[in-house]
Amino acid sequence: MRILISNSSNEPIYNQVMSQIRTNILKGDLKEGELLPSIRGLARDLQISVITTKRAYDELEKEGFIETVPGKGSYVAVQNxxxxxxxxxxxxxxxxxxxxxxxxxxxxxxxxxxxxxxxxxxxxx
Incomplete structure (x- = not known):
């Protein structure tokens, strides 16, 4: 999964992460049940705060795009x-x-x- 962060964008970084993951799910690039990068791993790869990555994942979970299993990670949710x-x-x-x-x-x-x-x-x- 490739995510690009724009520092010149007015859009908050967590929202950039969220919208790109959401788009990948909607386009079918990320499949149901697929494991997403860990919060810490994604933060490290993007060179952003763990808090920012966690907020993006939390929002995606609220919207029903991903599910988090404690101790196992976050997965693309089964979509209606x-x-x-x-x-x-x-x-x-x-x-x-x-x-x-x-x-x-x-x-x-x-x-x-x-x-x-x-x-x-x-x-x-």
Whole structure:
């Protein structure tokens, strides 16, 4: 698992760690039941505080992405397929909301943005 920390980002470091692990789980790069690096090991590898890593893992556990077994480590949690789809939709919705807000500020119409989205969607496929 590769995590990149940006010191120039306004996003807190624990949140950067959390969002990258979450993304790896949602994309399927981290599979259900897979063992995550230990809190201390990840902190050492990223050269960040153990407290920061622990906070990221705690938040991921609250969100249901990982499970921690005392004395054994943290694992990718078994995901409810419907719940996983909802989480993915929420992420896309947040990104699209940002696009809509920016588009309105820049004076683009719905049709112009829809046309751009169609072109981009077809290019990726």
């Amino acid at each position: 397929k419907e719940l996983m789809k909802e989480k993915k939709l929420k992420i896309i919705e947040e990104k699209l909301l940002e696009v809509v807000e920016d588009s309105r500020l820049m004076g683009f119409t719905y049709e112009e943005i829809n046309d751009m989205l169609k072109i981009l969607f077809e290019e990726v496929i």
